[in-house]
Every structure is written in structure tokens, then in C-alpha cells.
Amino acid sequence: MSEFFKLEKTSEDSKARAGKLYTEHGVIETPIFMPVGTQGTVKALDERTLKEVGSQIILGNTYHLYLRPGNDIMSKFGGLHKFMNWDRPILTDSGGYQVFSLKDLRKMSEKGVDFRSYINGSKHFFSPENVIETQRVLGSDIMMVLDECTDYPSEFKQAKDSADLSIRWAKRAKIALENSEPHYGHKQFLFGIGQGSMFPELRKDYINKMVDIEFDGYALGGLSVGEPAEIMYEMTDLSTDILPEDKPRYLMGVGTPQNILEGIDRGIDMFDCVMPTRNARNGQLFTSRGKINIRNAKYKYSDIPIDEELDCYASQNFSLGYLRHLFRANEILGLQLATQHNIAYYLWLARTAREKILSGEYRQWKREILDIYGRNEE
Amino acid sequence: MSEFFKLEKTSEDSKARAGKLYTEHGVIETPIFMPVGTQGTVKALDERTLKEVGSQIILGNTYHLYLRPGNDIMSKFGGLHKFMNWDRPILTDSGGYQVFSLKDLRKMSEKGVDFRSYINGSKHFFSPENVIETQRVLGSDIMMVLDECTDYPSEFKQAKDSADLSIRWAKRAKIALENSEPHYGHKQFLFGIGQGSMFPELRKDYINKMVDIEFDGYALGGLSVGEPAEIMYEMTDLSTDILPEDKPRYLMGVGTPQNILEGIDRGIDMFDCVMPTRNARNGQLFTSRGKINIRNAKYKYSDIPIDEELDCYASQNFSLGYLRHLFRANEILGLQLATQHNIAYYLWLARTAREKILSGEYRQWKREILDIYGRNEE
Numbered sequence: 001m002s003e004f005f006k007l008e009k010t011s012e013d014s015k016a017r018a019g020k021l022y023t024e025h026g027v028i029e030t031p032i033f034m035p036v037g038t039q040g041t042v043k044a045l046d047e048r049t050l051k052e053v054g055s056q057i058i059l060g061n062t063y064h065l066y067l068r069p070g071n072d073i074m075s076k077f078g079g080l081h082k083f084m085n086w087d088r089p090i091l092t093d094s095g096g097y098q099v100f101s102l103k104d105l106r107k108m109s110e111k112g113v114d115f116r117s118y119i120n121g122s123k124h125f126f127s128p129e130n131v132i133e134t135q136r137v138l139g140s141d142i143m144m145v146l147d148e149c150t151d152y153p154s155e156f157k158q159a160k161d162s163a164d165l166s167i168r169w170a171k172r173a174k175i176a177l178e179n180s181e182p183h184y185g186h187k188q189f190l191f192g193i194g195q196g197s198m199f200p201e202l203r204k205d206y207i208n209k210m211v212d213i214e215f216d217g218y219a220l221g222g223l224s225v226g227e228p229a230e231i232m233y234e235m236t237d238l239s240t241d242i243l244p245e246d247k248p249r250y251l252m253g254v255g256t257p258q259n260i261l262e263g264i265d266r267g268i269d270m271f272d273c274v275m276p277t278r279n280a281r282n283g284q285l286f287t288s289r290g291k292i293n294i295r296n297a298k299y300k301y302s303d304i305p306i307d308e309e310l311d312c313y314a315s316q317n318f319s320l321g322y323l324r325h326l327f328r329a330n331e332i333l334g335l336q337l338a339t340q341h342n343i344a345y346y347l348w349l350a351r352t353a354r355e356k357i358l359s360g361e362y363r364q365w366k367r368e369i370l371d372i373y374g375r376n377e378e
Numbered sequence: 379m380s381e382f383f384k385l386e387k388t389s390e391d392s393k394a395r396a397g398k399l400y401t402e403h404g405v406i407e408t409p410i411f412m413p414v415g416t417q418g419t420v421k422a423l424d425e426r427t428l429k430e431v432g433s434q435i436i437l438g439n440t441y442h443l444y445l446r447p448g449n450d451i452m453s454k455f456g457g458l459h460k461f462m463n464w465d466r467p468i469l470t471d472s473g474g475y476q477v478f479s480l481k482d483l484r485k486m487s488e489k490g491v492d493f494r495s496y497i498n499g500s501k502h503f504f505s506p507e508n509v510i511e512t513q514r515v516l517g518s519d520i521m522m523v524l525d526e527c528t529d530y531p532s533e534f535k536q537a538k539d540s541a542d543l544s545i546r547w548a549k550r551a552k553i554a555l556e557n558s559e560p561h562y563g564h565k566q567f568l569f570g571i572g573q574g575s576m577f578p579e580l581r582k583d584y585i586n587k588m589v590d591i592e593f594d595g596y597a598l599g600g601l602s603v604g605e606p607a608e609i610m611y612e613m614t615d616l617s618t619d620i621l622p623e624d625k626p627r628y629l630m631g632v633g634t635p636q637n638i639l640e641g642i643d644r645g646i647d648m649f650d651c652v653m654p655t656r657n658a659r660n661g662q663l664f665t666s667r668g669k670i671n672i673r674n675a676k677y678k679y680s681d682i683p684i685d686e687e688l689d690c691y692a693s694q695n696f697s698l699g700y701l702r703h704l705f706r707a708n709e710i711l712g713l714q715l716a717t718q719h720n721i722a723y724y725l726w727l728a729r730t731a732r733e734k735i736l737s738g739e740y741r742q743w744k745r746e747i748l749d750i751y752g753r754n755e756e
Contacts, residue, residue: 039703039704039707039709040700040703040704040707040709041704041709041711043709043710043711044710044711044714045711046691046692046711046714046715047695048691064707068703068706068707069678069699069703069706073678073679073699073703076679076681076699077679077681077697077699077700082681083697083699083700083703084700085695085696085700300447300451301451301454301455303454303455303460313424313426314424317425317463318463319455319461319463321447321451321454321455321461322418322455322461322462322463325417325418325446325447325451325461326417326418326419328446328447329417329418329442329446331417331418331419331421332421332422332710332713332714333419333421333422333423333424335710336422336424336710336714337424
């Protein structure tokens with residue numbers, strides 16, 4: 001039996017659970033939020049600041065890193081950890097989501113997907129096998145299988161054909177895993193990705209097939225793609241009902257603080273999203289007082305800290321009025337402080353969720369946060 | 379007698395000198411380089427990183443801060459120190475240089491200068507008196523007089539008329555100083571600014587008149603405006619020959635590492651320049667191996683630290699190859715790391731100059747650095 005994941009506790013009044021993931025770069029306490037480091041950096045945060053705000057694991061994007069710096073450079077540096085000076089765990093996606101987002105630049109086949117670089121138009125090919133190889137070069141602790149991310153909304157036939165292809169690819173990815181070795185000595189785990197659009201039976205069927213293949217963990221993909229939050233919660237719920245208890249569950253690309261709390265409530269252990277970093281760069285902050293836009297004129301004279309409740313350098317040491325000034329003046333420091341704050345908030349949210357699960361107060365605490373943030377994300 | 383400046387040692391074989399400036403926000407060891415924080419932030423560096431790399435004093439721009447956030451907000455926050463969370467000394471310029479750079483947006487008179495905001499075209503007026511008042515609102519430890527920065531090159535008549543005006547303004551600034559009080563309790567010193575274009579007699583005459591007015595320190599302005607470095611050194615030399623020994627000397631807007639070492643050699647104590655920060659954002663690094671452009675393809679596979687010789691987080695922990703990747707990928711972290719490195723290098727340069735002056739090895743050490751950087755700035 002794998003010692004990768006240990007379930008510590010499941011809530012009595014919900015499916016929320018606390019656990020631990022064991023990787024050779026460190027232990028990850030779940031539920032966890034993973035800051036997104038697309039191009040080998042979490043935008044505007046250096047490694048020590050990431051650690052200071054409590055990042056246990058970050059995400060890297062295979063698609064972007066494959067195109068730039070490319071596998072030759074990454075290999076020369078001995079993988080992504082050394083390249084970016086990050087010695088804690090890394091999860092890499094498979095690049096599928098990015099390739100499929102670029103509709104005009106790609107062509108699908110059973111074998112894989114031909115695509116052109118968004119940087120210079122050069123031709124490339126991703127297959128279930130070679131994205132495992134690229135993730136071997138990256139040396140991520142957790143790798144993801146290549147899948148086709150179905151459009152939303154989608155007809156049943158289209159969703160089923162796509163899901164069938166993704167399952168065939170998932171099998172090939174598992175074989176590629178078994179036929180390859182880590183490049184840098186440390187073990188690399190592989191997650192499957194559940195598809196099936198918004199069709200409950202398709203999702204369930206997919207999960208059963210995926211569980212038969214046996215992965216180290218199971219992600220839910222094709223969600224948070226434009227559907228109402230209630231449908232995302234429904235798909236999450238029915239998925240975690242049948243996923244094995246002893247494997248981690250990862251809801252990809254999610255989401256708002258509300259989404260994350262509802263995901264945890266439905267038995268999800270891992271989350272990633274560009275929201276805290278991207279929105280920070282647009283001046284939107286997630287704070288213990290709720291969501292705010294720092295450009296708002298009401299912060300003009302506000303000399304109170306960004307968020308006194310949050311144990312974070314940026315949140316404690318700089319005022320709302322100063323941060324507003326930095327944004328109005330287009331100063332880089334504004335992006336740095338806002339990003340640091342938002343990531344600190346998201347990690348506080350995941351950390352506190354874990355504490356509340358362990359102390360048996362998860363539902364009550366979730367309600368308190370939802371009272372601040374509103375039941376529905378805006 | 380003022381306890382503001384104490385001269386500790388002058389070199390035996392040059393005019394280089396080590397001293398200390400005493401302000402109510404701390405002691406500044408000279409020679410010193412002052413990182414430029416135009417809009418209330420040294421671009422891409424937070425306060426603790428600025429301190430970590432050894433910043434003893436930073437510069438703020440009166441022109442920019444007067445326009446945004448403006449005196450009402452600055453006053454509400456209790457001055458620039460509190461606004462930007464910087465508890466060490468601050469020097470503010472008078473705004474003159476910026477106003478005179480915007481030729482189409484300003485109109486001179488004996489009384490002062492009418493100008494339009496570069497942000498929104500609104501009308502404003504700077505006088506020797508009201509820039510003192512704005513610097514009172516900013517609460518800088520060292521204030522500068524409003525002066526007219528003469529064009530380069532300039533006819534003698536034009537340079538003399540301009541210098542005469544600046545001297546009349548300098549007298550008015552001194553009176554404005556004496557007729558006003560600090561807003562926040564701490565003492566604010568005032569520096570005069572030497573003008574006179576590239577005419578030796580005009581410069582000397584100006585300095586004599588300025589010294590008669592009696593300021594806490596003396597800056598050299600109107601240099602590093604396009605003239606050959608040799609002329610700048612000549613103007614500096616003749617100025618420090620007649621400036622009082624017991625007052626600090628500040629060479630404004632200078633410069634390259636070479637310029638700074640030559641300035642120190644000629645008796646200058648203080649420097650500021652956007653070069654280390656601005657050039658960092660363009661990928662140009664000042665290192666212990668000389669000047670490099672990080673975008674150069676030769677750093678593609680380079681896994682050595684940015685600068686092993688420099689005691690700085692960015693320089694020690696990230697490779698040239700990684701920094702190159704960040705610049706190619708337009709990542710904010712690239713600007714952060716490059717800026718941190720360059721400021722660390724400039725502060726190392728000033729700190730080491732001081733050590734070498736105190737140990738009697740300044741000239742020898744200067745030659746070693748110039749051997750690395752080339753005798754002439756590029």
C-alpha cells in the first residue's frame with residue numbers, strides 16, 4: 001500500500017477531510033491550496049516569501065515550461081526545483097488544458113495533439129507518453145495525465161467521445177509512467193483527471209474506469225469552466241462519493257474562497273487557481289473583511305493595514321491607502337504586496353479549514369466565512 | 379555648530395572622505411548611494427528588502443509625490459515615512475529637475491514656475507517657498523532648494539542668468555526654511571544646489587554665493603546631463619575644492635559605478651541615480667564581474683548564481699540562466715531579483731569605498747574596480 005496519502009480525519013457533519021501527502025520534497029497538510037507558478041515563478045513572489053506565507057506546494061505548467069525555457073534547459077538545470085530554487089513539492093499539470101484552450105493552434109488525433117507555440121508559431125506534439133516524459137524532465141513530485149478538456153456546454157455525444165478518448169489516454173499515461181524512471185532520484189506520483197462534462201452518469205462512469213487504472217490521486221477536471229457553481233458542486237459531490245477514501249482528491253482550477261470551502265465540504269483535498277495571483281494584479285484583494293477593490297476611492301485616506309487579521313508582512317505593514325497609491329501609480333510594488341497578501345489569505349483559508357476539520361467545527365466556520373464573502377461567488 | 383555631519387577621515391592620496399550624517403531617523407555612513415523611490419517606492423523593492431541590502435537613506439521625488447498622492451493625502455498619513463512604511467532617513471529633491479524637463483508643460487517667472495501635471499494636465503505652481511512647504515508635508519530628513527536646471531549645452535549668458543535666478547531662489551528657500559516648522563517633530567535639513575553649467579568661473583562664483591547663504595549641505599546640480607564624464611569630473615573637482623570641509627557634498631543624479639568612484643575620489647559624499655533600478659528592469663546588471671546583459675544567449679544554460687561575491691538574497695540564490703528565463707518570459711520576479719541585485723551592488727560599492735577610505739586603500743581599490751568596469755562608462 002502506498003504511503004503517499006494518509007487520511008487523518010473526516011468531519012462528522014460533512015465530507016470535509018484532513019490528511020497528509022508525503023513526497024520526497026516534504027509533507028503537505030491537506031486541505032491545501034497550491035499557488036500557481038506558470039512559468040517557473042509564482043508571479044511577483046520570490047521563494048522565501050512564498051514559504052513565509054505558508055506555501056507547502058506550488059504548481060507549474062508543463063505547457064509553458066515545455067515551450068520556454070524548454071526541456072533541454074530544464075534538463076541541464078536538473079529540473080524545475082533547482083531551476084527556480086524551490087525545494088518544496090511541485091505539482092505539474094499535463095499541459096492539456098492550455099493546448100485545448102488554443103483552438104486555432106491545435107489539431108487532435110487518437111495519438112495526441114499537434115499544436116503551435118503561442119510564442120513563435122513553431123510546431124509541437126503532445127501525447128500521453130511524451131507529457132509524462134516532459135514531467136520527468138521537470139521532476140515534479142506530482143504529475144498529471146494528458147486529458148482532453150471538454151468544452152462547456154457540451155452535447156452528451158461530444159462529451160462521451162471526449163471522455164472515452166481521455167480514458168484511453170489515461171491508460172497510456174499509466175503505462176508510460178511504469179516504463180519510465182525519475183530523472184533526479186525522487187519519486188514522482190501520477191494523478192488521473194476525471195472528465196465527463198456536466199453529465200452525472202458520464203462523470204461516474206469515468207471515475208470508475210479511472211479508479212480501475214489506479215492512480216496515486218484523482219483530480220476533477222473540466223469544472224470551473226463557466227458552469228453555475230451549483231452544478232460544479234453537484235459534479236464534485238457525486239465524484240467524491242465514489243472516489244476511494246485513501247487517495248487524495250484535487251479539484252483543478254478552483255476557485256473563489258466560497259468555491260474552495262464548498263469543495264472541501266464535499267471531500268476535496270487539493271486546489272489550485274490563478275485567482276489570488278491574477279486578481280491581485282488587478283487590485284482585487286481577498287481579506288478577512290471580504291473581497292475589496294483597492295483602487296476604490298474610499299481607501300484614499302485609509303491608514304489601516306491591508307489586513308490586520310492576517311499574519312503576513314504585506315498585510316500587516318502597509319496601509320490600504322498606500323496600496324491604492326501604488327496601484328494608481330502603476331508601481332510594481334503594488335503587485336508584489338497585493339499578491340503576497342492574496343496568497344497569504346488563500347493559504348490561511350486552507351490551513352484554517354484543516355484546523356476546523358480536526359477540531360470538528362468545519363461547518364460552523366465555513367458559515368462564518370460565507371457570511372463575510374456571500375453565499376455565492378460574484 | 380551643527381552636529382549634522384562629522385568628517386571622519388580624508389584620504390591621503392585623494393580627496394575621498396568618510397563621514398557620518400546624523401538625522402533623527404538614523405545615522406548615515408558616507409560615502410553613500412541613495413536608491414531612488416520616485417513615487418513613494420523604490421521600484422520593485424519592499425522596505426525590508428531595501429534594508430536587507432543595506433539602504434541607509436532613500437530618495438523621494440517631490441514633483442511626483444506632490445502630484446500623486448498629493449499633499450492632502452500625504453499630510454493625512456503623517457508624511458512619507460509613515461505613508462510608505464520607511465523609518466530610515468529620506469531625502470527629497472525639490473521637483474525642479476522634473477518640472478524643467480517637461481519643457482512644453484511649464485512657464486518660468488521670477489516668482490516661480492507654472493506647470494501642468496503630466497498625469498492629467500491640471501495647472502500647478504512651484505515656488506522656492508511652496509516646495510519647502512511640500513517637503514515639510516513629506517517630512518523628509520533632507521530637503522532640497524528649488525533651482526533651475528540649465529540646459530546642456532548652454533551659452534554663458536543663458537547659464538549666468540539661470541544661475542543668478544537660482545541663487546535668488548536659494549535665498550528665498552533659506553528664508554522659507556527659517557519661517558516654517560517641521561510638521562512631524564523631527565528636524566529637516568536643507569541643501570543648496572550648485573549650478574553654473576560647464577563654466578568653471580560661474581560654478582565657483584555660484585558656490586561661494588551658496589555657501590554665504592549657509593545650507594546644511596551642498597549638492598552639485600546640472601551635471602550628468604549629457605556632458606562628457608571628464609567635464610563632469612572637472613566641475614566636481616573645482617566645486618569640492620572650495621566647498622566647506624564640514625558640510626556634506628551631494629552629486630545629484632550620478633551615476634555609473636565608475637562615475638561614483640571618481641566622484642568619491644573628488645570629495646563627494648552622497649549620490650543618487652535611477653541607473654541601478656531602471657537598468658535592472660531592462661536586464662542590465664552591475665556585478666562583481668562587471669556589467670552584463672542578462673538577456674544574452676550565453677547565459678542560457680548558466681546555473682551559477684547571479685553574483686556569488688555579493689551578500690544578497692537574489693544574487694546568491696538564483697542563477698543567471700533562471701534570471702534570463704524570467705526576463706524572456708516577462709515575469710515580474712525578474713524585475714524584483716535584478717533590482718535587488720543592482721541596489722545591493724551599488725550599496726556594496728559605497729560601503730566598500732568607505733572601508734577603503736578608512737583603511738587608506740581607496741585609490742588602489744578604485745583602480746581594481748575600474749579594471750573590471752573599464753575606465754570610462756559605456
